[in-house]
């Protein structure tokens with residue numbers, strides 16, 4: 330008997346220790362089982378307590394009255410399935426007539442408390458069916474990306490979502506994006522993560538970095554780099570020349586296929602035959618304010634830059650040219666054309682901000698809740714951000730802490746994948762140290 334007590338004490342003790350020190354391990358060893366059991370046995374009671382049941386049908390009530398039986402119980406929404414995941418449990422629930430998905434989102438906090446989990450989110454999976462994600466522990470505390478992800482060409486895993494799923498940057502779904510955040514909020518680490526993930530892909534990387542220190546370590550994997558506003562203006566115009574060249578190829582292909590019955594008519598580079606398909610180009614711009622702010626009222630160089638960015642954002646997708654723009658703010662104080670440019674950047678990521686107006690710039694047209702969530706990111710959670718989608722949905726994410734060394738290693742390893750872009754040849758980074766610097770070193 331005493332041995333049994335000791336064994337139980339050891340198991341309980343190690344479970345508590347794991348829960349405190351290694352919540353992810355605790356979840357995989359004990360938490361998942363306890364949570365699944367709790368849901369199985371307490372599902373109906375919890376739904377009732379959270380006001381997620383509906384009264385019995387009129388017919389059943391009338392029958393009960395007529396037969397003088399007790400009134401039938403509230404009807405519980407049907408649990409279709411329960412699926413444990415690496416970080417939580419997913420439930421599919423068939424709603425009862427008269428219920429809507431909003432009731433389940435509104436009850437998220439009550440469900441979290443009743444099921445004893447860290448967090449609950451819900452979404453309508455299809456009409457009449459709601460999917461609830463229970464997260465067992467705070468997955469954003471120490472971000473651990475799963476080994477297996479659903480990556481593909483131009484679809485890269487860049488962060489973990491608060492419900493434990495993976496957040497992807499999918500350039501074909503969301504061609505252009507803007508990432509804002511106060512200083513030290515985690516923008517550069519986010520950018521590094523994107524570059525590290527893109528490095529093994531058959532794509533060209535192009536960068537503009539007027540701070541000069543953010544992108545130069547990745548030079549081996551970059552087809553073109555500009556580190557001052559003059560070069561940036563020329564580089565963006567060279568990209569436009571390339572884009573127009575690609576449009577000429579698509580147009581020619583369209584004319585050929587128009588004369589061929591049943592042939593697909595190309596509308597973008599993905600419809601072109603593989604031999605003709607140009608390599609996609611990811612343009613990453615660090616600190617947009619360095620390019621957009623000018624002391625002059627009419628600065629021709631700034632106008633060239635903003636015009637080129639707007640044109641690339643409007644027309645680049647079909648030519649396989651994608652923009653990722655980073656900055657501390659991205660509002661009209663950066664001058665003419667910025668609001669127009671922002672409208673084209675449908676991917677919005679906001680790290681910690683110092684004022685509500687910065688969050689509003691990104692999410693004002695998406696959701697007031699997303700604005701509020703962005704202003705609530707604590708200083709201690711660097712790399713945490715809110716991502717908004719044009720559908721009005723939003724979610725909290727956090728990037729893994731990709732070090733400069735890890736990103737540089739990926740860029741060096743895949744340096745041989747760096748394509749030569751003839752139109753941008755002038756901006757190909759010079760590798761190695763300049764003779765004078767090498768001598769000094």
Ligand SMILES: Nc1ncnc2c1ncn2[C@@H]1O[C@H](COP(=O)(O)OP(=O)(O)OP(=O)(O)O)[C@@H](O)[C@H]1O
Nearest residue numbers: 511512513514515516517518519711712728729730
């Ligand atoms: N995902 C993360 N997890 C843990 N720490 C992070 C994460 N992202 C960033 N940090 C830490 O936060 C600090 C600031 O990060 P980063 O340099 O990316 O910020 P930033 O927004 O680019 O700042 P600035 O605008 O001043 O360049 C760094 O010390 C970095 O190590």
